[in-house]
Amino acid sequence: MKTTVLTSTALAAGLAVSAGAAAAQEIRFMCYSDGNECAVYDELLTRFEEQNEGVDVVVDEVPYQAIVENLPVQLAAGTGPDMAKITDTGGLNEYYLDLAPHIDTAYWDEAFGETLNWYRVGDRDGYYGMHSQLTITGPFVNATLFEQAGVEMPGEGATWEDWAEATRKVVEATDADFAMAIDRSGHRVAGPAVSYGAKLVQDGTGTFEGFGPFAEAFVGWNEDGTMARDVWASQGGSTYADAAQEFINGEVVFYYSGSWQVGRMDEQVGDFFDWKVVGSPCGPAGPCSGMPGGAGIVGFEQTEHPEIVAKVIDFLAQEEIYAEAAARTRNLPAHLGVAKAGVEFEGATPAAQDALTAFAADLPNVAPEAFAYQGYSGNRAMYGITVERLSQAIVGELSVEDALARMGDDLESAMSEAQ
Amino acid sequence: MLRIITPVMRVIEIPMLALQRLLGINRLAWVFLAPNLILFGLFAFLPVILNIFYATTGSDNVLLSDRPYVGLRNFVTLTDCGSYLDPNTCREDKFWRAIWNTLWFVVLQVGVMVGFALLTALILNRDIRARGFFRSVFFFPVLLSPVVVALIWKWILQREGVLNAFLDWTGIGGVNWLVQADWAFGWSVFISVWAHMGFYTLILLAGLQAIPRDVYEAAIMDRASAWRTFRRITLPLLAPTMLVVLVLALIKGVQTFDEIYAFTGGGPGTATTFIIQYIYEEGFAGAPRLFGLAAAASLLVAGVLVVLTLVQLWVNRRNVNG
Numbered sequence: 089m090k091t092t093v094l095t096s097t098a099l100a101a102g103l104a105v106s107a108g109a110a111a112a113q114e115i116r117f118m119c120y121s122d123g124n125e126c127a128v129y130d131e132l133l134t135r136f137e138e139q140n141e142g143v144d145v146v147v148d149e150v151p152y153q154a155i156v157e158n159l160p161v162q163l164a165a166g167t168g169p170d171m172a173k174i175t176d177t178g179g180l181n182e183y184y185l186d187l188a189p190h191i192d193t194a195y196w197d198e199a200f201g202e203t204l205n206w207y208r209v210g211d212r213d214g215y216y217g218m219h220s221q222l223t224i225t226g227p228f229v230n231a232t233l234f235e236q237a238g239v240e241m242p243g244e245g246a247t248w249e250d251w252a253e254a255t256r257k258v259v260e261a262t263d264a265d266f267a268m269a270i271d272r273s274g275h276r277v278a279g280p281a282v283s284y285g286a287k288l289v290q291d292g293t294g295t296f297e298g299f300g301p302f303a304e305a306f307v308g309w310n311e312d313g314t315m316a317r318d319v320w321a322s323q324g325g326s327t328y329a330d331a332a333q334e335f336i337n338g339e340v341v342f343y344y345s346g347s348w349q350v351g352r353m354d355e356q357v358g359d360f361f362d363w364k365v366v367g368s369p370c371g372p373a374g375p376c377s378g379m380p381g382g383a384g385i386v387g388f389e390q391t392e393h394p395e396i397v398a399k400v401i402d403f404l405a406q407e408e409i410y411a412e413a414a415a416r417t418r419n420l421p422a423h424l425g426v427a428k429a430g431v432e433f434e435g436a437t438p439a440a441q442d443a444l445t446a447f448a449a450d451l452p453n454v455a456p457e458a459f460a461y462q463g464y465s466g467n468r469a470m471y472g473i474t475v476e477r478l479s480q481a482i483v484g485e486l487s488v489e490d491a492l493a494r495m496g497d498d499l500e501s502a503m504s505e506a507q
Numbered sequence: 508m509l510r511i512i513t514p515v516m517r518v519i520e521i522p523m524l525a526l527q528r529l530l531g532i533n534r535l536a537w538v539f540l541a542p543n544l545i546l547f548g549l550f551a552f553l554p555v556i557l558n559i560f561y562a563t564t565g566s567d568n569v570l571l572s573d574r575p576y577v578g579l580r581n582f583v584t585l586t587d588c589g590s591y592l593d594p595n596t597c598r599e600d601k602f603w604r605a606i607w608n609t610l611w612f613v614v615l616q617v618g619v620m621v622g623f624a625l626l627t628a629l630i631l632n633r634d635i636r637a638r639g640f641f642r643s644v645f646f647f648p649v650l651l652s653p654v655v656v657a658l659i660w661k662w663i664l665q666r667e668g669v670l671n672a673f674l675d676w677t678g679i680g681g682v683n684w685l686v687q688a689d690w691a692f693g694w695s696v697f698i699s700v701w702a703h704m705g706f707y708t709l710i711l712l713a714g715l716q717a718i719p720r721d722v723y724e725a726a727i728m729d730r731a732s733a734w735r736t737f738r739r740i741t742l743p744l745l746a747p748t749m750l751v752v753l754v755l756a757l758i759k760g761v762q763t764f765d766e767i768y769a770f771t772g773g774g775p776g777t778a779t780t781f782i783i784q785y786i787y788e789e790g791f792a793g794a795p796r797l798f799g800l801a802a803a804a805s806l807l808v809a810g811v812l813v814v815l816t817l818v819q820l821w822v823n824r825r826n827v828n829g
Contacts, residue, residue: 157791157792160796161569164568164569164570165569165570176794179794317683317686318666318683318685318686321686321774321775321776322665322683322685322686322691322771322772322774322775323771323772323773323774323775324771324772324773324774324775324776324777324778324779324780324784325772325773325774325780325784325788325792326788326792326793327772327773327774468794469793469794469795471794472793472794476601479774479775479776480776480777482775482776483686483688483774483775483776483778484688484776485604485688485776485777485778486595490595494600497598501584502794502795502797505565505566505567505795505797505799506566506567506795
């Protein structure tokens with residue numbers, strides 16, 4: 089009896105120790121999905137677990153809001169996950185784990201190029217994030233409405249004014265309600281603003297210099313009914329709102345959003361009408377720029393297993409794995425090798441494949457200012473300020489001039505607090 | 508039963524007697540109060556103290572140890588105005604827009620709501636047919652979650668909502684209710700009244716039923732008119748209940764957030780942004796997170812609520828003392 093008790097105790101203790109050892113290898117990956125990303129990563133990481141016995145990567149799928157609002161607080165309190173999929177690439181830099189000691193930096197430089205800088209701030213210029221999905225803003229156009237109206241669609245090199253004029257003609261000739269719509273987001277208006285001459289980042293500092301011409305045009309379009317006023321005026325604060333549903337309903341002729349909406353358009357528009365993606369319109373300042381963006385996977389310094397976290401991210405960064413993830417999640421690749429080889433997006437209809445190809449083709453047109461803005465650590469603050477103040481100008485609470493002055497003041501005080 | 512309880516009490520008695528001998532009978536009261544004091548201190552006093560710390564420190568760091576002391580800077584930022592009547596002259600114009608919106612909202616919402624609640628209570632106090640049914644109907648919105656209330660009305664009032672569909676059908680033509688500042692504000696007041704009126708109606712109904720019937724019988728014998736009866740009997744005897752309703756509605760009005768936030772998001776522009784939303788957005792939704800400014804604003808709101816509560820206590824005491 090005594091022997092049995094002792095054996096049981098020893099066995100239990102042994103199990104507890106081994107469980108402890110297993111728990112010591114557990115990596116928590118906080119992930120959000122635009123589509124099926126977390127499920128795909130979960131599957132891919134099973135292969136990693138098979139190759140690395142004793143490592144358990146737990147993919148915790150959370151809503152995007154949790155990444156934006158809860159993750160920074162968790163990191164500040166020291167209770168964050170080991171790694172996460174994030175969009176505020178520069179803003180969370182102080183918490184990032186430098187992967188450099190554990191990865192082949194030459195391979196990463198070659199594979200991810202410019203996007204590596206989006207995760208770097210000031211002196212902290214290590215290897216922090218693998219940009220897992222590249223996005224670019226751009227317009228979706230209802231081709232059927234153009235055809236019904238007998239209006240010729242503006243071609244390559246067309247300006248915002250050209251598109252405004254053409255889409256107004258389409259609205260006059262058809263049942264469509266609005267000529268144009270832009271998502272209520274500071275990120276979305278950044279590309280057009282750059283095309284109108286906005287600088288956004290100068291000498292590593294955020295600025296609204298040169299934002300005036302776009303603000304004037306945008307507020308004017310909302311006042312004269314060219315833009316769907318509901319999108320920007322029916323919300324308060326910096327709340328995000330899109331006009332995808334209006335476009336899907338055939339109410340909007342020209343909808344400026346981004347590559348991540350392709351899946352939704354493909355699924356919900358179906359054969360209701362023909363739609364296509366065109367390049368970002370040009371502005372008076374010259375560039376025909378969209379705004380890059382997307383999400384990346386980073387590790388955090390507070391992890392107890394830095395080497396394993398780096399290995400997990402490096403595994404996902406390998407060309408073969410990355411290409412499979414891009415194909416299965418139908419996201420534009422930031423991996424230059426994968427992009428060069430081309431991606432056959434799994435299950436995409438010809439319309440979706442064309443749209444993704446059109447977005448990819450627009451990437452070389454992105455202005456350097458837009459690239460710099462994406463990597464600027466204060467961009468999230470600037471997005472919020474842009475939305476709040478432009479909305480106030482649209483509804484008439486502030487003149488465009490006052491709105492611009494307030495934007496400058498808000499940015500100054502936000503940056504001084506952030507320091 | 509007593510046979511079970513007595514031994515249990517004997518067991519408890521032993522340590523209590525020991526404690527009483529150790530502390531003395533007067534100090535023993537603190538032992539009984541301790542659990543409540545600890546919980547109350549942890550969840551009520553500590554957050555207030557933390558709030559004061561946050562209000563007097565700067566930066567966007569969460570940990571107090573990482574936040575530099577800035578004294579009254581956050582309060583100065585909030586109150587730096589050319590004219591308090593014109594938010595455009597204020598450094599933190601959004602704060603003053605929220606203050607004025609809240610003030611107008613409270614005046615309109617409380618006034619309309621208490622008026623309608625009294626009217627409804629008077630009607631429901633009469634011997635009308637299906638009285639129980641109508642009492643339930645008026646109370647029903649109170650049971651709904653604020654987000655449900657907001658979504659229901661959003662579906663009704665959006666550009667392609669039920670109301671506009673009806674107006675289009677009648678030929679009047681729809682209005683883009685949620686894009687025009689005045690309409691959005693007006694509907695916010697209406698929805699808030701609709702959602703909360705039932706609760707105050709119930710309190711007033713209880714107050715009305717507490718008025719002795721013989722007073723009304725005497726009024727009938729004296730051939731007093733209905734208006735005179737209402738003015739000279741009902742209103743004075745209902746005054747204490749009315750006061751409770753008014754103060755509760757005022758405090759709740761100042762705290763308005765969830766349903767209007769879900770309904771309009773505070774827009775168009777800042778037309779329906781109230782003070783609690785301002786605090787939430789500065790502290791939690793924006794980037795960087797201005798915890799100090801949000802904490803300072805919340806202390807100012809707390810100050811207003813304390814004043815309202817003190818007024819309630821003072822008036823109550825005056826009523827009790829005659």
